Amino acid sequence: xxxxxxxxxxxxxxxxxxxxxxxxVAVKGDRILGVGDLAELQTWGDHTVDExxxxxxxxxxxxxxHSHAMTGGMWNFTYLGYFDRRDPDGVLWAGCxxxxxxxxxxxxxESAMTDPSEPLIGWGLDPIYLxxxxxxxxxxxxxxxxxxxxxxxxxxxxxxVNTALLAQExxxxxxxxxxxxxxxxxxxxxxxxxxxxxSLAITAQRRFRxxxxxxxxxxxxxFEARNTGHTLITDLGGTPMxxxxxxxxxxxxxxxxxxxRVMVAGSFFATPMDPDALAQMVVDLRDNPANDKLxxxxxxxxxxxxxxxxxxxxxxPYYHNPPEGNAENGIWxxxxxxxxxxxxxxxxxxxxxxxxxxxxxxxxxxxxxxxxVLERHPRWDHRHTVQHCQLTTQSxxxxxxxxxxxxNIFSNHIxxxxxxxxxxxxxxxxxxxxxxxxxxxxxxxxxxxxxxAPITPLGHLHVMWCAVNxxxxxxxxxxxxxCISVETAMKAATIDAARQLKLDHELxxxxxxxxxxxxxxxxxxxxxxPTELKHIGVWGTVVGGEKFQAGTSx
Amino acid sequence: xSSDRIAVTIIGGYLGAGKTTLLNxxxxxxDERVAILVNDFGELNIDASLIDTTAGNxxxxxxxxxxxxxxxxLGAAMSDIDELDPRPERLxxxxxxxxxxxxxxxFTHRRGYxxxxxxxxxxxxxxxxxxxxxxVGETVRxxxxxxxxxxxxxxxxxxxxxxxRLDELLDRLAPAVPTVRAVNAVIDPAVLLDLTTPAVAxxxxxxxxxxxxxxxxxxxxxxxxxSRVRAMAEALPRAVVRAKGIVATPQGAxxxxxxGPRWSLTEQVTLGSVxxxxxxxxxxxxxxxxxxWLEDQLENSH
Numbered sequence: 001x002x003x004x005x006x007x008x009x010x011x012x013x014x015x016x017x018x019x020x021x022x023x024x025v026a027v028k029g030d031r032i033l034g035v036g037d038l039a040e041l042q043t044w045g046d047h048t049v050d051e052x053x054x055x056x057x058x059x060x061x062x063x064x065x066h067s068h069a070m071t072g073g074m075w076n077f078t079y080l081g082y083f084d085r086r087d088p089d090g091v092l093w094a095g096c097x098x099x100x101x102x103x104x105x106x107x108x109x110e111s112a113m114t115d116p117s118e119p120l121i122g123w124g125l126d127p128i129y130l131x132x133x134x135x136x137x138x139x140x141x142x143x144x145x146x147x148x149x150x151x152x153x154x155x156x157x158x159x160x161v162n163t164a165l166l167a168q169e170x171x172x173x174x175x176x177x178x179x180x181x182x183x184x185x186x187x188x189x190x191x192x193x194x195x196x197x198x199s200l201a202i203t204a205q206r207r208f209r210x211x212x213x214x215x216x217x218x219x220x221x222x223f224e225a226r227n228t229g230h231t232l233i234t235d236l237g238g239t240p241m242x243x244x245x246x247x248x249x250x251x252x253x254x255x256x257x258x259x260x261r262v263m264v265a266g267s268f269f270a271t272p273m274d275p276d277a278l279a280q281m282v283v284d285l286r287d288n289p290a291n292d293k294l295x296x297x298x299x300x301x302x303x304x305x306x307x308x309x310x311x312x313x314x315x316x317p318y319y320h321n322p323p324e325g326n327a328e329n330g331i332w333x334x335x336x337x338x339x340x341x342x343x344x345x346x347x348x349x350x351x352x353x354x355x356x357x358x359x360x361x362x363x364x365x366x367x368x369x370x371x372x373v374l375e376r377h378p379r380w381d382h383r384h385t386v387q388h389c390q391l392t393t394q395s396x397x398x399x400x401x402x403x404x405x406x407x408n409i410f411s412n413h414i415x416x417x418x419x420x421x422x423x424x425x426x427x428x429x430x431x432x433x434x435x436x437x438x439x440x441x442x443x444x445x446x447x448x449x450x451x452x453a454p455i456t457p458l459g460h461l462h463v464m465w466c467a468v469n470x471x472x473x474x475x476x477x478x479x480x481x482x483c484i485s486v487e488t489a490m491k492a493a494t495i496d497a498a499r500q501l502k503l504d505h506e507l508x509x510x511x512x513x514x515x516x517x518x519x520x521x522x523x524x525x526x527x528x529x530p531t532e533l534k535h536i537g538v539w540g541t542v543v544g545g546e547k548f549q550a551g552t553s554x
Numbered sequence: 555x556s557s558d559r560i561a562v563t564i565i566g567g568y569l570g571a572g573k574t575t576l577l578n579x580x581x582x583x584x585d586e587r588v589a590i591l592v593n594d595f596g597e598l599n600i601d602a603s604l605i606d607t608t609a610g611n612x613x614x615x616x617x618x619x620x621x622x623x624x625x626x627x628l629g630a631a632m633s634d635i636d637e638l639d640p641r642p643e644r645l646x647x648x649x650x651x652x653x654x655x656x657x658x659x660x661f662t663h664r665r666g667y668x669x670x671x672x673x674x675x676x677x678x679x680x681x682x683x684x685x686x687x688x689x690v691g692e693t694v695r696x697x698x699x700x701x702x703x704x705x706x707x708x709x710x711x712x713x714x715x716x717x718x719r720l721d722e723l724l725d726r727l728a729p730a731v732p733t734v735r736a737v738n739a740v741i742d743p744a745v746l747l748d749l750t751t752p753a754v755a756x757x758x759x760x761x762x763x764x765x766x767x768x769x770x771x772x773x774x775x776x777x778x779x780x781s782r783v784r785a786m787a788e789a790l791p792r793a794v795v796r797a798k799g800i801v802a803t804p805q806g807a808x809x810x811x812x813x814g815p816r817w818s819l820t821e822q823v824t825l826g827s828v829x830x831x832x833x834x835x836x837x838x839x840x841x842x843x844x845x846x847w848l849e850d851q852l853e854n855s856h
Contacts, residue, residue: 170665177663196660199629206633313689329692332652335569336689361689 002048004028005545006041009058011524014510015495025058027516030292030544034512052547053539057524059490060509061231061517061541062460063497066354066387066408066450069235069262072220073212074123074454078109081124081154085457088223090551096125099135106143106151119148119165119204126154136183137162137190150204156455157309159192161201166190171200213238218252222260227550228459229519229538232498232507233260236354236387237267237300241281253293259541259548261293261517263501265300265354268342269333275345283349292515292544297502299346300387301355302333304362307390307425308417312359314391320427330359339369343384347373352502353384354408360391367399374403385500388452390434391426397436397443406500409435411449411467412456418472432479437467441488448497449489464489464525465534486530516545559668560589560636561748563646566655567675568684568694572707572739576675576746577648583743589635589642591628628661636666644670644747652693656700670748671796671813674701675739679711682719685727698728702814703745703795709735730815732795734839742768745795745837768795769841773834773848777802780819783810786851787817793842799834810834 005027012022014035026033026041034041038049075087080102082095096102102125110120120143127134140149140162148165152158166172166188171180173187179197183189192198199205211217225233239245249264266282268275278299285296305311310322311330318329333356334342343366346353357363363386370384385406386392390413392400400407413421414435421431433439440447449463456462465471467489470478484492498508507515522537540549563580565573581588628647635645645667649658655672662669674697677684684694698704704724712720724733734741745768780803790797790812797812800822807822807829822829834848 175663178660194660195627195629196657199627199632199661200664202629202633202636202665205629209630327692327696331654332690332693335651337569338651365689 003046004033004044006038006047006049007053007058007518007542008038008049008051009053009056011057012510013057013059013490013524013526015060015490016509016511019511022510025510025516025518027542027545030516030546032510032512032514032516035510053520056539057521058510059229059519059521059525060494061507061519061543062229062493063232063448063501063503063508064225064230064450064453064458064460065234065263065385065448065497065500066236066410067221067233067453067458068238069218069221070212070238071454071458072222072224073214073217075220076211076217077208078105078120078122079124080105080122080151082126082129085124086227086551088220088227090227097130099130099132099139102130102135103139103142106140106149110143110147113147116147119150119207120144121204121208122149122151124154125151125160134191135160136181137166137188140190148201148204150201150208152198152208155308157194159198159201161190161192161204163190165201165204169200169202175200213248215248215252218248218262219258222252222258222262224453224458225260226541226543226548227538228461229521229541230458230460231260231515231517231519231541231543232263232295232501232503233458234263234265234298234501236265236298237269237302237356239264239267241266241273241278241285246285249294250290254291257546258293259543259546261295261507261515261543263295263298263503265298266296266351267300269300269302275342276349279346279349279351282346282351286351295501295503298352298354301339301342301353301366303336303339303355303357303365304333304359305331307358307413308420310425312391313361313365314359314426315361315364319425320430321424329361332362336365339365340372343369344373344376347379347382347384348377350379352382352500354387355385356387357392358388358390358410360393360396363389363392363396367396367403367405370403370405371399380404383500383502389440389447391430392436394436394439394443397439397445401444405445407440407445407447408497408500409437409440409447409449409467410452411435411437411463412451414466414470414478415462415473416456418470418478419474419476422472422476422478433482434479435467436479436482437484437488437492438482441484446496446499448492448500459534460493461525461536461538462534464493465531467492468530468533471531486526486533489533490525516542518542558666560642560666561644561670562659562662562667563644563670563746564649564655564658564662564672564700565646565675566649566653566658566672566697566701567651568677568680568690568697569651570680571651571675571677572705572736573648573651573675575707575739576673576705576741577646579739579741580646580743580746584644584747586643586747587640589638589645591631591635591645591647628658629664632661632664632667652690654693654696654700656696659700671702671746672700673703673705673746674698676704676706676720676724678706678708678716678720678735681706682716682723685723695727698724698731701728701731702816704728704731704733705739705741706733706735707739708737710737730792732792732814732838734795744768748798767840768837769839771836771843771845771848773799773832773836773852775832775849775852776830777804778832778852779803780805780808782852783808783819786848787812787819789851790817790836791838791842794836794838796838797834797836800829800832801834802829802832 022035149162151160179193181191304313313330355366388410389407495508498504520539801808809820
């Protein structure tokens, strides 16, 4: 019986600078035995040659260092977005281009439901793109006048509900909650703006929330990873560090056939315990792994809001063209003066802290806190990471480099919100240097980039395309001087992301001894026209030596 | 119906203003079933040995209080609390030090709940400095906008000059909001909890037992004009913290409620006879209104 398998490929891109390219990779069990040409690898002994990837390009599996597992749960509900989107089973859902298509798809879902009281829930609606009249509650009444219908918009900040839901939840014109939109007749028209008003849809929200944290949604999360070439994904905050929260991850990752490794961040906000206790728990989980697919060792903190929501904390001159009545600056999610104490607990425990900082003022607070904590407790190689890092300035990157910090940059923003950033949020000059991968590279800050799924769809080929081309939805180039090379983007998607998570000793490149974790691509990212990166087909992945083909069910 | 709704008290204010201390005073005084929501568990410092049970995102404390975490957001936590058995009568939300109490209050107008009081704690010693800070100034100033009651805490650490500077600042930022001063966040819990029916309203002499003294006034009379009631509601001075009662009008009985600068009149469904008795109770800082003020407003011609 053969002791190992040699995969031959059109090209193996190793991301190991010592041996960047090869024609084959040998895999024994869940590890890489060697990389090289066929003849070299055959010297290891008894083997079989697997030709399945002969016409594909093998790269290290992509590492998504900022995503959320709830993205997998969205597919329990009806997709109504404008853009085509592939579900975890690989089925392509055509975008709904008109209101009629939205209603038709909802009717289809409604007709498949048996319990008449169960709410019908849809997601991804983006009314900006639908021509003509704005979709409101009475349009949804055409789907059902009795079943409550709740549609969450793509932004996550708006919802549209039907008349049955308004009645069920007693949402009337006399309710003073801000964000209940009224129609011409002075009655609620079904549009609920911002979380307070959306939370009035109590029953539907409950159902929505329950489905986002199930084991099934974690499987879907991993299927989406497989479909997009990721072999390590992160759940960066959202999992409570409780027996049941951690137990659900242990359960799914221990099941045979779970198609991804997962790094679960200890979340300060999802977990009701003090920082020292949380730190100890994460250290224990890191040092006593349940299996090879479940990783711990990082902590997620949050400092500010979002730029497109005008809630990120940014420096003077603040927001460019905010909505009427908007506050001058954004919000703090955690008091800036508590940052040092919180960080200190995790830093001393030897953990890596990943802090959400969209705005440069938030980044300033985090970087200064790292500096202060390092003065108190010097520690090499902490790899504390500024997450999102969207408006981080050159001087801040220089400090980050000096302090040994990493950056994880939200490059997908350039495509999804770049036009809005130039016109409304921060104005053209600051928009041009947002998500500044090239600055990070010039100043020597190791970086990765991310989708923040479900905020934008999981998919490193798309994120790479954004970082390399910096094209917005309107096809404008936002800050060409911050474009990076495809080679640098490949590093950010693989080995540098692994390094940020302190997993680079076991994954992130293809070399002997590491996990056999690969992305299997239809084309070579280093060779295709860089504007085509996002269109490269993905056959699937190999995780721990096991093949997982995209679009197949479990 | 409305009596079945869970009354919501929101405690806001920046770090160090005394929110948790006030919360503890309130818990000690409440004889209702109270649920608690806190943004920052680190700040609450719940001693692990005091926790009875942990179930999901809920922590039960030995005094019967329930602490829920905000893992899935405020709306979700409020849904969970609404389904507790026994169902609490009051929910106290201790907002995070950087939260906007108005944003928290926006979640309370939902099935099963009613907003009772938004109290914002002010650190007498630190407030002026915090309010001018580049990072947190806007947040700290904005917190006052939704206040029904401002408690200036740590007044023992302030000198007279600081005191009058703070007064100026509060007059500018929260001109209509009753403001009381406290040491160690000690204020009479009667203003933090609901005024019950006028018949069982707290008596003035009893009120002087706790920290800052409050005074109560009551009124009993017959049928009054609705326009008079509205005018009275608008004319109640800033120093009045709460007012509540049943007003008999020619159109029927109305429930009158005022908390801080907010007031409302709600039609009461009465079966049988037309209501003929009006009774009101008002609580506020000493001398907020004169002995005959309510009578003047509701009965005498101007």
